[in-house]
Amino acid sequence: MMMTIIKGSTVAAEGHGHSPIEQFEIRELVPINLFGIDASLTNSGAYMLLALGLIFSYLYFSTGGRSLVPTRLQSISEILYEFIASTVRENVGAKGMQFFPLVFTLFIFVLVLNLLGMIPIPGVTFTVTSHIAVTATLALLVISIVIFYGLYTHGIGFFGIFVPSGVPPALLPLLIPIEIISFISRPISLSVRLFANMLAGHIALKIFAGFIGLLLGGGIWALLAPLPLALTVALTALEVLVAVLQAYVFAVLTCIYLSDAVHGAH
Amino acid sequence: MDPAAAKMIGAGLAAIGTGAAGIGLGTLFGHFLAGALRNPSAADGQRGTLLLGFALTEALGIFALLIALLLLFAF
Numbered sequence: 001m002m003m004t005i006i007k008g009s010t011v012a013a014e015g016h017g018h019s020p021i022e023q024f025e026i027r028e029l030v031p032i033n034l035f036g037i038d039a040s041l042t043n044s045g046a047y048m049l050l051a052l053g054l055i056f057s058y059l060y061f062s063t064g065g066r067s068l069v070p071t072r073l074q075s076i077s078e079i080l081y082e083f084i085a086s087t088v089r090e091n092v093g094a095k096g097m098q099f100f101p102l103v104f105t106l107f108i109f110v111l112v113l114n115l116l117g118m119i120p121i122p123g124v125t126f127t128v129t130s131h132i133a134v135t136a137t138l139a140l141l142v143i144s145i146v147i148f149y150g151l152y153t154h155g156i157g158f159f160g161i162f163v164p165s166g167v168p169p170a171l172l173p174l175l176i177p178i179e180i181i182s183f184i185s186r187p188i189s190l191s192v193r194l195f196a197n198m199l200a201g202h203i204a205l206k207i208f209a210g211f212i213g214l215l216l217g218g219g220i221w222a223l224l225a226p227l228p229l230a231l232t233v234a235l236t237a238l239e240v241l242v243a244v245l246q247a248y249v250f251a252v253l254t255c256i257y258l259s260d261a262v263h264g265a266h
Numbered sequence: 267m268d269p270a271a272a273k274m275i276g277a278g279l280a281a282i283g284t285g286a287a288g289i290g291l292g293t294l295f296g297h298f299l300a301g302a303l304r305n306p307s308a309a310d311g312q313r314g315t316l317l318l319g320f321a322l323t324e325a326l327g328i329f330a331l332l333i334a335l336l337l338l339f340a341f
Contacts (some may be wrong), residue, residue: 021339071278193325196332204336252318 020206024130024199043126044134049126052110080108084251091255098261102145103258106138107251114198114243118236128247130198132191139191142254161260178182190253197246201239208232273337280334289325294319 030041062073070078076144084104088096117127128134150158162179163172211228215221282330302309 019339021335192329193322196328197325200328200331200335203339204331242321242324245317246325247316249321249325 019229020203020210023206024127025201026131040262041198042132043124044128047113047126049115051109051116054116055108067134076135076263080104084096087248087252088255091252092259094263096255096258099145099255099258099262103251106142106254107247110138110194110250111244111247114247115240117202118243124236125203127198131196131253132201133196135191138250139187142190142257143187146261148259149258150264153261154264156266158261186253186257190257192249193246194246196255197242198205202236202238205235205239208235270294276325277334281329281331283330284327290326291320295324296320300322303314 026042026044028040028042029046032039032041036075054204058073059077062071063072065074067074083106084107085097085100088100088103092099095199104112117125117130119125147158150161154160162176162183164175164179207234208228214230215225215228294316298309299310301312
């Protein structure tokens with residue numbers, strides 16, 4: 001295991017500054033083979049476990065005291081809880097509060113993974129949400145819950161969401177396919193939005209950081225090196241904003257999709 | 267045409283899409299500011315919607331940038 005880590009880090013060190021997409025490479029840390037299926041612990045899985053541990057221990061220890069006047073840690077947990085609870089209440093309604101645990105879990109998981117990816121550790125840093133396999137899994141989970149819960153509560157009438165109300169019947173053959181296509185494209189846009197934002201943001205950061213080294217090695221041009229450095233700092237701030245916003249957008253869109261399943265045809 | 271050159275031109279063409287997202291963001295923030303200056307007391311309540319719109323619009327520009335980056339680095 002140690003050998004793998006060392007090998008991985010030397011590979012990363014050798015390739016340093018060459019390719020901006022090298023940071024997204026998945027490396028095996030602990031090879032595990034389950035009945036012929038490659039279930040190895042990768043850096044992606046390790047980051048997810050780290051996020052899970054951080055979230056669990058933070059929420060567990062901050063709310064463990066349950067004091068009436070909250071401590072600082074406890075009040076942050078309460079703000080997070082209130083924030084997501086009001087988002088769910090606004091977008092899905094009181095009936096949708098049964099989905100609060102799902103939305104809260106998705107939000108906090110995506111948020112912590114996005115923010116962990118913003119902590120630069122050479123050769124280690126990895127943004128789990130920059131892989132479409134991860135975001136597509138989350139999006140498919142959301143959309144399957146929408147479909148199964150919608151069919152469970154409304155039966156076949158759930159498909160009424162494809163028929164827009166107050167439209168002349170002559171237009172329906174045109175509008176129903178459009179509604180169906182927009183429904184099918186929901187999980188695609190939900191997953192691609194998160195993954196593309198993370199991927200493009202980190203690539204842009206790496207490219208601008210690469211300009212610093214390029215200018216420093218270019219003789220008199222080294223005088224210009226502070227410019228891309230300032231830009232990289234600004235981009236980092238933007239990326240932190242984007243990391244939080246995209247987690248919020250993921251949660252809000254989940255709420256909006258769930259609202260279809262809860263309320264049915266409108 | 268040399269495939270490498272075609273790739274570069276394609277990436278450049280794909281990056282035009284980010285400008286379209288720029289137009290969208292300008293409209294978004296401009297209209298928010300116009301509305302906020304007319305009724306400053308209502309502006310604070312709409313900040314969440316503004317940020318949501320920002321993230322949704324910016325994502326479309328990122329999609330175009332993603333195609334450009336894929337052409338440059340992935341293929």
